[in-house]
Amino acid sequence: MITKDIKLLFFIYFQTSTKTTTTTMTTPAKLYGKDLSVYDDIDVDDLLNKLTPEEISVLAKEVDPDDTFLPPSQRNSYECDKDPTGPLNRKKLIEHINKEAIETPDKPEAKPYIAGTWIPPPPPLKEQEADEQIAVDLGDEYEHALTNASQEEIIDLAAILGFHSMMNQDQYHASLLNKGQPVGLGWDGITKASKQKIYPIDPPNMTDTDETIKKVQDDEINFVDLNWNNIKNISDEKFSNLFEALANNTHLETLSLANSGLTDKQVEGLSQALEKNETLKVVNVETNFISPNGIVRLIKALLKKKTVEEFRATNQRSQVLGNKIEMEITQLIEKNPTILRLGLHLEYNDARHRIATHLQRNIDTIRKNLTLRLQFRFFNHRKTPLIK
Known part of the structure; x- marks a missing residue:
């Protein structure tokens, strides 16, 4: 039960902690039948002296002092009533956690595992949506041009657009140099490494x-x-x-x-x-x-x-x-x-x-x-x- 003095302390705290307050009223604001201006000169220490230890505890739980110098244990409303059993022993704590993990029984599987009959679960819904084909409307002009394009034209277009992974090195350089595509290197052709060109070594500089x-x-x-x-x-x-x-x-x-x-x-x-x-x-x-x-x-x-x-x-x-x-x-x-x-x-x-x-x-x-x-x-x- 919150007494009248605690309510008054709440009111004073929130009034002083708020920087700007805009209030629109048709009648003057009152608290316990008195105007708010009456409480401006009240001494907070006198109110605190009138409170019992239980009431101060209730007030401390409800009001955050917002003081960074106080430890968190003194700022939150949680209180541990248990007495400490002794100093912290990290080794025993880890041993206790491992023991609990070993002794805790595993949750039973929804369907037992049988060798040779495992069926992979279906992919998540997001992956299923990503695997679906995306229809892109390029317009009649582009659709007609790409449908009737030959393999060499598509390779040249890929080289111009910078799609290096769609072609091998010979196709890419042939497209840039406008030499025509090599024979047998279409989409289904075998990709092979091109021989390294050997250039003559620069002669030494014999300048006197x-x-x-x-x-x-x-x-x-x-x-x-x-x-x-x-x-x-x-x-x-x-x-x-x-x-x-x-x-x-x-x-x-x-x-x-x-x-x-x-x-x-x-x-x-x-x-x-x-x-x-x-x-x-x-x-x-x-x-x-x-x-x-x-x-x-x-x-x-x-x-x-x-x-x-x-x-x-x-x-x-x-x-x-x-x-x-x-x-x-x-x-x-x-x-x-x-x-x-x-x-x-x-x-x-x-x-x-x-x-x-x-x-x-x-x-x-x-x-x-x-x-x-x-x-x-x-x-x-x-x-x-x-x-x-």
Whole structure:
């Protein structure tokens, strides 16, 4: 039985715990024949002192203090009246659970098992619905086209749509290259592995490094392509001599140093050469040992003269550049109005999208300028005026 004092405590608790209360009444609200404003000055401690221990227990069960500092055992209404039999013994508890599981008899089967007469149960209703055929209405035009299509046309269509699992490798490549389907490889044909094509091994790079350095130093007019790809054991002295000569060269357009053992030690010399050279169009430093910071240093050097149109630096010592390096590279590329191609593996979509957008903008700008130049030359060489 809840007394009047407990009801009053309930009322005070819910009134104070509610932040906003909107009440619409035609008559003033009352509690026990008195207006609610009468209870504003009541002391809760005095009410609690009037309650018996049983009434306080009832109040504690009905009112959640919502205090995270109290343990759950003191916040919920459940009370265990049993006295503890002793401290917790985990080993005995597990033994008791295992004993109960062993001694508890198994539930009898609805139908006893007989060897050789087992019939698998029917699949669930959801699987039965999934196995049913789904009728798709493609329209009369598509239905007529697919019904009368040959096997080769269907295979070509599957290749265009990217259904690789519907065909073998020979069928897929034949469809893309428009060579016609191989004989005997239809839907019912035998799929066999195609022989691997053997390509000749690339011959070793026999370029004389000392001779090419001399050509760069002499600034020969016909020497526009330097290729040191795949040359091993190039000394630091040769790299230094090349970069010093490259800074003052005015005819070299392509610099290829892929797989040449280039490290961060030589990157600073190459960066200084790129900041001074005004004729280079292509720079290739793929498959070397350049760190992410070294790549940033090279890309930053391209902003000095803004003449390089293609820069390649994939497959370095560190395969992953990191978000900070990629964002820094993206900002440097967006400041470069001449770069058209960038060979660099980027992990984050934001960096790839922004760089691809900027490169396409540079290409469009060059195409637009070229069109304007052609139109200007065309109109200047016309013998008759365009408008009379």
